[in-house]
Amino acid sequence: MLFEPSFGREVALRDTRIREDDAERERVLNSGDARFFFVSGPSVAVNGTGVELVFATSAPAGKPVYIGSDKGLHFFAIDVHGRTDGFSELNFADIRFTGMDFSARDIGLALAAVALFEWTHAARFCETCGGDLKSSASGWERVCDNNHVVFPRTDPAVIMAIRDPQDRLLIARNPRWPAGYYSVLAGFCEAGETVEAALRRETAEEIGANVVRCEYRGSQPWPFPRSLMLGYAGWVDDSEIVIGDEEVQDAFYITRADFRERVMSGDVKLPGPASMAYWLMQDWLGSPLEDLYA
Ligand SMILES: [Zn+2]
The missing domain is CATH 3.90.79 (Nucleoside Triphosphate Pyrophosphohydrolase)
Known part of the structure; x- marks a missing residue:
C-alpha cells in the first residue's frame, strides 16, 4: 500500500x-x-x-x-x-x-x-468554573466538584500534498528545520473552519496559490501534544509561488524524476515514516519512498 x-x-x-x-x-x-x-x-x-x-x-x-x-x-x-x-x-x-x-x-x-x-x-482546571478536576471514567473524563465534565481534546490539523498543473509536488522547508529538510504544507484548522477551507487558506498564506480541488486521503493521530492529522491531496491552478509566511523559508514544485534523484543523493531530506507527510509524498510519487534509501 x-x-x-x-x-x-x-x-x-x-x-x-x-x-x-x-x-x-x-x-x-x-x-x-x-x-x-x-x-x-x-x-x-x-x-x-x-x-x-x-x-x-x-x-x-x-x-x-x-x-x-x-x-x-x-x-x-x-x-x-x-x-x-x-x-x-x-x-x-x-x-x-x-x-x-x-x-x-x-x-x-x-x-x-x-x-x-x-x-x-x-487539563487541571474546569473550563466552566475554574475548579480543580478529578479523573473519572477510567481517566477518559475529568470532573470538577460542580459536576462539570471535561473530555479529552484533539486539535484538527490539515496536511496536504499540493500539486501544480504539471502534477509536480510542492515541497517547502521551515527555517527551524535542520539543513536540507523539506516536507509538504500543513496547518491547524481555525475556529469554525472546515478542513477544506483551512487547506485553501494555509496554501494561500504560505505560497500564495489557489487550490481548486482537494481529495481526502486519510488521518492519523499525532498526540504531541494533541493533533489529529487530516491528510489531503490538493491541486492548484497555477505554478507561481509567492512565499507569504515566515514559516516558509523555501518552497518549489518538483517532478517525480527530480524528487527521486535529489532524495537519493541526500540533497533533499524528508520526514520519516511515522509522519503523515511521508505517506502523502509516497502517494504522489507512486512508488515506495523506501526504495530511494536502499
Ligand atoms: Zn466546573
Missing part, C-alpha cells in the same frame, strides 16, 4: 462501557485477561525487540487506565511520567521515532495512552 499512515492503524476496541462501569472494569482487571503497559510522555516501555510493548499481567502500582480490548485481552495503561518507584529497569522507546515498526495493535494502544496522558497533565 502506498498510502497507509503508520499511526493510522488502530485495531483495539475502545469499550466505553468498561470505562464507565467500575464493577465491570474491576472484574476485567482481575480476570487474568488484563495486560498493563507503561507510558512516559511520548514514550512507551518496550521489550528487547524495541518495537513491542512490554506487558505486566498483574496490576502494578499506579492508576490503570482502560484503553481497550483485542482478541480477548484487555489493555490498561499506567502513566509513569516523573515516577521513580521501580520503573527504572524498563526500556522506553519514543513512538515518534519507532512507532512505525510497532504492530497495528501496539501502536494504536500506545497512541491512545500517550494522547490521554498528555491531556490529563494539561
Whole structure:
C-alpha cells in the first residue's frame, strides 16, 4: 500500500462501557485477561525487540487506565511520567521515532495512552468554573466538584500534498528545520473552519496559490501534544509561488524524476515514516519512498 499512515492503524476496541462501569472494569482487571503497559510522555516501555510493548499481567502500582480490548485481552495503561518507584529497569522507546515498526495493535494502544496522558497533565482546571478536576471514567473524563465534565481534546490539523498543473509536488522547508529538510504544507484548522477551507487558506498564506480541488486521503493521530492529522491531496491552478509566511523559508514544485534523484543523493531530506507527510509524498510519487534509501 502506498498510502497507509503508520499511526493510522488502530485495531483495539475502545469499550466505553468498561470505562464507565467500575464493577465491570474491576472484574476485567482481575480476570487474568488484563495486560498493563507503561507510558512516559511520548514514550512507551518496550521489550528487547524495541518495537513491542512490554506487558505486566498483574496490576502494578499506579492508576490503570482502560484503553481497550483485542482478541480477548484487555489493555490498561499506567502513566509513569516523573515516577521513580521501580520503573527504572524498563526500556522506553519514543513512538515518534519507532512507532512505525510497532504492530497495528501496539501502536494504536500506545497512541491512545500517550494522547490521554498528555491531556490529563494539561487539563487541571474546569473550563466552566475554574475548579480543580478529578479523573473519572477510567481517566477518559475529568470532573470538577460542580459536576462539570471535561473530555479529552484533539486539535484538527490539515496536511496536504499540493500539486501544480504539471502534477509536480510542492515541497517547502521551515527555517527551524535542520539543513536540507523539506516536507509538504500543513496547518491547524481555525475556529469554525472546515478542513477544506483551512487547506485553501494555509496554501494561500504560505505560497500564495489557489487550490481548486482537494481529495481526502486519510488521518492519523499525532498526540504531541494533541493533533489529529487530516491528510489531503490538493491541486492548484497555477505554478507561481509567492512565499507569504515566515514559516516558509523555501518552497518549489518538483517532478517525480527530480524528487527521486535529489532524495537519493541526500540533497533533499524528508520526514520519516511515522509522519503523515511521508505517506502523502509516497502517494504522489507512486512508488515506495523506501526504495530511494536502499
Ligand atoms: Zn466546573
